[in-house]
Amino acid sequence: MPMMICHAPEPGGPEALRFLDVERPHPAPDEVLIRVGAIGVNRLDAMQRAGVYPVPKGANPVLGVECGGEVIEVGAEVRDIVPGTRVAALLSGGGYAEYAVAHWRHVVAVPADWDDVRAASVIETYCTAHETLFELSRLAPGERVLIQAGASAVGSTAIRMAQHIGAEIVTTTGREEKARRLRDWGVRHVVNYREADFAESVREIYPDGIDVVEDFVGPAYLARHISLLRWRGRMAFVGLLSGGMAEMDVASVLTKMLQLRGFTLRPHSIEEKARIVERFRQRWMPVLARGEIEPVIHAVLPFEEAVEAHRMLEATDNFGKIILRV
Incomplete structure (x- = not known):
């Protein structure tokens, strides 16, 4: 048939x-x-x-x-x-x-x-967000998480999951209408990366750093993500919106005992x-x-x-x- x-x-x-x-x-x-x-x-x-x-x-x-x-x-x-x-x-x-x-x-x-x-x-979106946020990054209630691309399918799902368990959320988007909608969801910290450097904005919000990064960008943001993570921070690579290679501050990874994990379903x-x-x-x-x-x-x-x-x-x-x- x-x-x-x-x-x-x-x-x-x-x-x-x-x-x-x-x-x-x-x-x-x-x-x-x-x-x-x-x-x-x-x-x-x-x-x-x-x-x-x-x-x-x-x-x-x-x-x-x-x-x-x-x-x-x-x-x-x-x-x-x-x-x-x-x-x-x-x-x-x-x-x-x-x-x-x-x-x-x-x-x-x-x-x-x-x-x-x-x-x-x-199913694809929720499986990906769960595995990266909770199985790999072990996000816990009250912890601080940076979710890049907050208006994307996986990003918006990750935000809803993080809200559900009571995590503190910072997210990014490149369009103000999306930023307004995310704020309407109750996300206090939304950074328009076209108007401000997201890493500087996160440092202003949390001077001592964050616990988890949900990263859809890849090489272009790697150095800034490592600098933002605090002691025993975790980062999950979920996508590659940027290409190429990146240098990594291995000393920071070692001294802060960071965990960097990749995932594709x-x-x-x-x-x-x-x-x-x-x-x-x-x-x-x-x-x-x-x-x-x-x-x-x-x-x-x-x-x-x-x-x-x-x-x-x-x-x-x-x-x-x-x-x-x-």
Whole structure:
């Protein structure tokens, strides 16, 4: 049975995306087949499309690492999931499609009152934010955290998580309208990095430093991040908005006993990813189901407008998640 996918047969800008009819996939014994209702658009999709994100060995080369939809078929080894279950799914690839397969331990059943758009907006973002803020950086109530790119999908999620546990937050954005919205959320310290040096601003707020940095920028900010961290500070590299190499003050890392950790979700093994999804299911799905945190959705576009979704993402127009509705 045919289905439509969106892929990038040649690297390029958003206009490189192409739609193609292919055969519908069949689930392996440990997989489920999902009728996709909505697709989460992530920066790694744009990087893969541009040819600067290598697809992990064995992963589906079609764009898309998360979706929301309905399970319509299950493999012989699948447990606790039956056809008709509505889910949020973490994928190795292949999400930009009308149907997708996922390992059964990489899907989470969603509340009955959730639509596919909401289901597609949470799993990649919340898994990434949880693993970097809490598993790697061990952010605790009352600690100080700098979250770069506070209006991005992962950045805005990290802010909501940090607020939920009672951390002290400093965040950055390059647009004043986004800064106003973050302040409306109750974030006291929002720095417009186009108007002020973020490191100097953070030092004015916390002269003795901060505990955790959630870094989406990379080399361009490394030296300043190390200088801001105080004794036993932790930093998680989550993205690379800047390229190239950076020099590091190793003496500061040693004397302050800092921990610098990198994270990317897609290359994890099936078993590792299953544990990540389970931590998300246990820690944050109840919070989301009770409405204590709401997914931040910037725009919902038809699947056929994937090119526009990528343009929107690369222009950093979004505050929160961009979703494609199938």
